[in-house]
Amino acid sequence: MLTEQFHRARAHLTEVPPGLVDYLRLPRRTINVSVPVEMDDGQIRHFEGYRVLHSRMFGPGKGGIRYHPAVSLGEVKVLAALMSWKCALLHLPFGGAKGGVACDPKELSEGELRRITRRFISELGDNIGPYTDVPAPDVYTGPQTMAWIFDTYDQLHPGENNLPVVTGKPLELGGSAGRTEATSRGCVYTAERLIALGGVPGLDSLQGARVVIQGFGNVGRIAARLFQEMGAQVCAVSDSGGAILAENGAALDLDLLDTHKDTHGTVVGLPGSRTITNDDLLALECDILVPAALGGQIHSGNAERVAARLVVEGANRPITPEADDVLAARGIVVLPDILANAGGVTVSYYEWVQNIEHHSWTLEEVNNRLRTRMFDATDRVVARWRGFPQDCAEQGLCGDLRTAALVESLDRLAKATLQRGIWP
Numbered sequence: 001m002l003t004e005q006f007h008r009a010r011a012h013l014t015e016v017p018p019g020l021v022d023y024l025r026l027p028r029r030t031i032n033v034s035v036p037v038e039m040d041d042g043q044i045r046h047f048e049g050y051r052v053l054h055s056r057m058f059g060p061g062k063g064g065i066r067y068h069p070a071v072s073l074g075e076v077k078v079l080a081a082l083m084s085w086k087c088a089l090l091h092l093p094f095g096g097a098k099g100g101v102a103c104d105p106k107e108l109s110e111g112e113l114r115r116i117t118r119r120f121i122s123e124l125g126d127n128i129g130p131y132t133d134v135p136a137p138d139v140y141t142g143p144q145t146m147a148w149i150f151d152t153y154d155q156l157h158p159g160e161n162n163l164p165v166v167t168g169k170p171l172e173l174g175g176s177a178g179r180t181e182a183t184s185r186g187c188v189y190t191a192e193r194l195i196a197l198g199g200v201p202g203l204d205s206l207q208g209a210r211v212v213i214q215g216f217g218n219v220g221r222i223a224a225r226l227f228q229e230m231g232a233q234v235c236a237v238s239d240s241g242g243a244i245l246a247e248n249g250a251a252l253d254l255d256l257l258d259t260h261k262d263t264h265g266t267v268v269g270l271p272g273s274r275t276i277t278n279d280d281l282l283a284l285e286c287d288i289l290v291p292a293a294l295g296g297q298i299h300s301g302n303a304e305r306v307a308a309r310l311v312v313e314g315a316n317r318p319i320t321p322e323a324d325d326v327l328a329a330r331g332i333v334v335l336p337d338i339l340a341n342a343g344g345v346t347v348s349y350y351e352w353v354q355n356i357e358h359h360s361w362t363l364e365e366v367n368n369r370l371r372t373r374m375f376d377a378t379d380r381v382v383a384r385w386r387g388f389p390q391d392c393a394e395q396g397l398c399g400d401l402r403t404a405a406l407v408e409s410l411d412r413l414a415k416a417t418l419q420r421g422i423w424p
């Protein structure tokens with residue numbers, strides 16, 4: 001499906017030499033390691049771990065590490081490519097990478113997760129490093145996992161400044177102010193800017209906008225807060241346990257919701273809400289739908305039911321290309337992942353810079369820089385979008401925002417590749 005999105009964008013870049021196209025699409029290096037671990041009950045199990053370096057065009061590979069049962073080499077490759085395109089779009093001095101371990105963190109103790117992480121990072125050895133490939137958090141990993149990654153790498157490289165080997169660390173260990181909220185903040189900034197530019201028919205402000213969020217982890221949970229701070233009303237959310245809708249069309253009480261999630265491990269059962277299915281959540285009438293969980297959630301089987309004006313892709317690749325077409329035909333605007341959720345990697349970049357400079361910035365400084373960069377990227381993508389020919393469809397070209405974001409990114413990558421003269 002990523003290939004489809006790539007080719008839709010590539011069709012606009014008629015001057016890119018065909019041989020270069022594959023170079024921009026395929027990964028530079030894929031690594032598959034076996035991670036043996038002693039479990040709490042004394043048994044030895046092994047897990048499959050992956051790290052894919054897609055590109056180092058503008059700097060070290062950059063991208064998160066995911067722990068989930070569905071992690072596979074194919075998925076990690078796709079996510080690594082997205083990282084290259086995301087970093088290029090945001091003008092970050094990074095290439096793209098992604099990693100993961102196929103495991104179910106919900107069935108593992110903290111000690112088992114720590115041992116998996118340490119062994120995984122030891123197995124990767126010098127395939128990661130502050131100037132080669134820099135990991136970060138993704139699904140079911142967070143600051144604690146990043147602290148273990150840092151420590152394992154640091155043990156192997158004593159005497160060096162190893163803080164920039166990984167981002168998303170705890171504040172006490174060189175993490176940046178604002179990294180935890182950064183992905184969600186980026187979603188809000190890009191939505192705010194797109195709306196202000198008149199990019200969403202029928203929606204002129206976040207004030208009073210009705211928001212529905214799928215996923216209540218790092219991205220979804222904080223996005224709920226930030227959209228509410230901007231005057232929006234969060235009326236429905238979901239997690240892996242199910243979905244809930246505020247009764248009587250009201251907004252959810254987010255303080256109560258946080259306490260309920262922390263106590264019960266799920267959003268389901270919140271007093272004043274009723275339980276609905278995940279598919280019903282995606283079909284709720286609202287102004288903004290934020291998929292912030294896993295990929296492939298909006299597909300040809302349910303896209304006809306989506307009833308939002310704007311879909312903000314907090315998650316990576318939550319919409320299939322077939323569903324993109326359905327949404328576009330129905331006038332639903334999609335803020336694509338490589339723009340909407342790029343706030344996370346942007347503040348990871350700020351963390352990396354602060355670590356290299358042995359310095360720390362205030363939260364205000366981080367957020368101001370993030371806002372400027374997200375607005376600038378949104379402006380460039382909207383300008384590309386508005387510059388597309390009026391008769392895209394007749395020419396067999398795709399004319400949506402996702403394609404505009406990819407064209408903006410691939411154009412930059414293609415130019416840099418040619419300038420570097422990579423063919424000796």
Ligand SMILES: NC(=O)C1=CN([C@@H]2O[C@H](COP(=O)(O)OP(=O)(O)OC[C@H]3O[C@@H](n4cnc5c(N)ncnc54)[C@H](OP(=O)(O)O)[C@@H]3O)[C@@H](O)[C@H]2O)C=CC1
Pocket residue numbers: 137138139140141183214215216217218219220238239240241265266278292293294295314315316341342344345
């Ligand atoms: N963290 C980051 O900085 C970035 C993350 N992203 C993307 O955002 C998405 C979410 O990541 P993140 O928030 O970090 O991950 P988390 O692990 O913090 O949260 C994932 C959330 O998704 C929920 N979930 C899992 N399966 C389902 C399901 N079938 N239906 C509904 N909800 C489900 C989980 O439920 P439960 O709480 O019950 O486990 C959890 O609330 C991913 O696609 C990730 O790649 C993109 C850019 C940066």
Ligand SMILES: O=C(O)CCC(=O)C(=O)O
Pocket residue numbers: 062063064065086134135136137138167168316341342344345346348
């Ligand atoms: O913060 C980072 O470096 C990467 C975050 C990530 O994995 C993503 O944007 O999908």
